[in-house]
Amino acid sequence: MSKLKAGIIGAGQIAETVHIANYQKYPEEVEVTAIVDTIPEKARAIAEKYNIPYYFSSAKKMFEALDLDIASICTPNKFHYENVMLALKNNCNVFCEKPPGIKAKEALEMLNLSKEKNKVLAYNFHHRHSTDVEYMKKSMDSGQLGDIYYGRIKALRRRGIPGWGVFTNKELQGGGPLIDLGVHMLDAALYLAGFPKIKSVSAFSYTKIGNVKNKGTLGEWNPEKFQVEDFLTGYIKFENGSVWNLETSFALNIKEKNTIMNVELFGTEGGMNLADMEIYTEANGELTDIKKAALAAEDKQEKSVRDFINVCKGDKNALITNAEEGYEIQRLVEALYTSAETGKEIEL
Known part of the structure; x- marks a missing residue:
């Protein structure tokens, strides 16, 4: 197959450090x-x-x-939606930053x-491209946890409101930590x-810190322009009867100063903690904890880009979050926000 020609739409940090950097690792x-940017000088510089x-x-x-x-x-x-649609209309394979868009109908x-x-x-x-997720996926697919009936998903920062970009602009971003951080752990868990199959969701969101304070571990922001939630929690009910609890924050007065990104799932045969790389089960009537030795660190972003390239070249086994899965995640995010705004349980 001839060399794939790639165009990058948007010349910000993620384009430079993830997409351009990793495509250029595979020059053959x-x-x-x-490169495209609405600020021509920025595009030219990149x-x-x-x-x-x-x-x-x-x-x-x-x-x-x-x-x-x-x-x-x-x-x-x-602007994900309009650019994805334009790229597809021009017969391109598309690799879009998360989330798919702002609304489920767009996805x-x-x-x-x-x-x-x-x-x-x-x-x-x-x-989902981490070695931790890869290990847990194999364990779960082998039946080590049995039937999952409860889950805890966390994407939490104590005081991690980004002081750059448009992360606090609801019109451009679509929301706060749920659409920025929480979606990563939701994708990994799903x-x-x-x-x-999701049945319904209930959620509650709060803006208590970002609109009154102006400095955190990720820089300074203008509280008068803080338009998104700084904490959201909710429950996700599934058709199979299981229930998951979600917690996600840019700012929440928790003990931990470092970002928490974790998935815990509990089944009829065992439970798992992704961050700790542990499985909790029993053997011959005795409680048993299985802790996986630390795996060699790999660049998740590079693996994500590498798998996209492989899929474009015809590898059907390469791991991507495909269009169908992206749509399901966008539906879930939209339903959680709708529930938080209306105070009602939302059926999917």
Whole structure:
């Protein structure tokens, strides 16, 4: 197969450190051909820095000028939908930063168009590419936990409101920690459990810290412009009868100063703690804890990009968060926000 030509839409940090950096690790397979940003000087600077042949001020201009195989979408969440749709209409395989978009109907339209065009549409939920998740997935698929009936999902920061970007702008971002952090652990948990069918959700959100304070571990922000939740908690009920509890925060007065990203699942035969790499079960009537030795650290982002490249080259076994899974995650996020806003349980 000839070298894949990639265009990057959005010239921010994630484009530079994840997409461009990792595509360029595989020069025999991928050429980063173009970069787009609505600020032309920014696009030109990135193009010059990474020896990218072309830069444009709009994705439309890029697609009019070039025939590309891959488009990476690295814009604020609000603009994922329009750029994914444009890339698919121009017959590109698409690798979009999480989340799929702002609304579930957007994710569904992107899913349907990817099928119509017979193109790969993947989302960068890179936590499922960790060696920890890989180990736990094998353990769960072997039946070590039995039937899952309860789960705890945490994506928590004590005082980790990003002081850069648009993370506190609800219009551009769609929300706060749920749509930024929580989605990663939701994807990991759903992937581990085999994406069970969701029945309903109930959620509660709070803005108690970000709108009054202005400094944390990730920089300073303007509390007058803080428009998103800084904490959300909720319950997710599944058709199989299981229930999961979700907690996610940018700012919450917990003990831990470091970010907590964890999934705990509990079944009829055992339980697991992803962060601690432990399985709790029994053998011959005796309680048994199985702790996996620390695995060699791997770059989750590189593995995510590498698997997307492989899928584009025809490897059906490569691991991606595909368009169908992205849609399910977007439906879940939208339902959690709707429940928190209305105070009602939302049926899916």
